[in-house]
Amino acid sequence: MKWHIVPHFLAAASHVTARPLCDDEDGKYTIESSGVKAQFIAYGATLTNLFVKDKNGEDVDVVLGYDDIEYYPEDPGHPVYNSIPGRYVNRIGHGKYTIDNKTYTTELNDGTNTLHSGTNNWSYRTWNVTAKTEDSITFAVQDASNSSLGMLGLVEASVTYSVSNSTWKIRMEASSPDVKTPLMLTQHTYFNLDAYRNPEAVKIWNHTLYMPYSSRYLVADDGALPTGEIATAAAGTLNDFASGPDLPLGHAQADPGFPGNCGGGGACEGYNGYFLIDDAPEDAVVVSLASAFSGIRADLRTDQPGVVVYTCNWMDGTADLKSTQGTEENTKVVRSSCVAIEAQDYVDGINHPEWGRVDKQIAGPGDAYSWESSWTFGLL
Numbered sequence: 001m002k003w004h005i006v007p008h009f010l011a012a013a014s015h016v017t018a019r020p021l022c023d024d025e026d027g028k029y030t031i032e033s034s035g036v037k038a039q040f041i042a043y044g045a046t047l048t049n050l051f052v053k054d055k056n057g058e059d060v061d062v063v064l065g066y067d068d069i070e071y072y073p074e075d076p077g078h079p080v081y082n083s084i085p086g087r088y089v090n091r092i093g094h095g096k097y098t099i100d101n102k103t104y105t106t107e108l109n110d111g112t113n114t115l116h117s118g119t120n121n122w123s124y125r126t127w128n129v130t131a132k133t134e135d136s137i138t139f140a141v142q143d144a145s146n147s148s149l150g151m152l153g154l155v156e157a158s159v160t161y162s163v164s165n166s167t168w169k170i171r172m173e174a175s176s177p178d179v180k181t182p183l184m185l186t187q188h189t190y191f192n193l194d195a196y197r198n199p200e201a202v203k204i205w206n207h208t209l210y211m212p213y214s215s216r217y218l219v220a221d222d223g224a225l226p227t228g229e230i231a232t233a234a235a236g237t238l239n240d241f242a243s244g245p246d247l248p249l250g251h252a253q254a255d256p257g258f259p260g261n262c263g264g265g266g267a268c269e270g271y272n273g274y275f276l277i278d279d280a281p282e283d284a285v286v287v288s289l290a291s292a293f294s295g296i297r298a299d300l301r302t303d304q305p306g307v308v309v310y311t312c313n314w315m316d317g318t319a320d321l322k323s324t325q326g327t328e329e330n331t332k333v334v335r336s337s338c339v340a341i342e343a344q345d346y347v348d349g350i351n352h353p354e355w356g357r358v359d360k361q362i363a364g365p366g367d368a369y370s371w372e373s374s375w376t377f378g379l380l
Helices: 008-013
Strands: 029-032 036-041 046-053 059-061 096-099 102-105 128-132 136-143 155-164 167-175 189-191 208-210 216-220 226-232 272-276 287-290 296-302 306-310 339-344 368-379
Touching: 029 136, 029 155, 036 155, 036 167, 046 296, 046 368, 287 339, 296 339, 339 368
Parallel strands: none
Antiparallel strands: 029 036, 036 046, 046 059, 096 102, 128 136, 136 155, 155 167, 167 368, 189 339, 208 287, 216 226, 216 272, 272 306, 287 296, 296 368, 306 339
């Protein structure tokens, strides 16, 4: 996602003061299986570390984050590292939406748009731990009415993370018991499958991305807001990741449109857009991210109708890597060095009735919302 730093970030982060006790000495909750070790904190229901096996049988931490867990609420950039934003993720166009002929106004925190419900979204909240076993953990949050500007009505939500063999599974449930409200969630995961250890390719362009059911995508404007148009990427073109399994994320770097493909006045290289998942069989792998350097392949299954792909253009090289990542030469999160893959419903679908997604993005009173995805890690 594209991030605009605003003063409200610090104010919103300061709302979080409680720190529940954790079962690890380093303040993290750990769940493990034979092929995956995942660690979490309650702030944002955040995944801090995800260890999987590389081609040499060594454990590799494949997601971004911080060693110091106290820095998560302090980072003024707040990149939403591997947490749960909400109650409505991604953009709301021009900070407005309508329910039952009444228009609501939301906080503008991303240019002229609202991003992830504003600067007090769920990734700024300390969630409660309601269940924990060796291989699963459940976090819960109660989001009071108007805690984020224009998001009315209480919402109660939970996320359960579990691991089994080489699979990490995420399941979310939510409800709005009293009123209709926008409700659309995602798990905002940032990957670098090489853990920044590849001396010749610190950027993400050497990773391959295959989305066999995603030739269509939402056309977006310069601020990454969908225009309403749905386009189809022909084989070999800039936004094609459907035509073959071996397309590097940087396959279109020579295309004149690559430097401005994700907006920002031409300053955003690569990707920050929504790809539709069309006609995928039940339980099919809809996204495969892989790296020849580590030999790791990550396969996504989801019940969502599409994914956002963001190639970390706005990382400015000031953030430190975790001690589990990098080399003596690679110590920072630099531009285009990671990829966020976010399964979710259509971006700003609440404002585009022509897509037929409005009823999927408004919940309550009493409607049950659910979201489910899993990542399975293997070798090339």
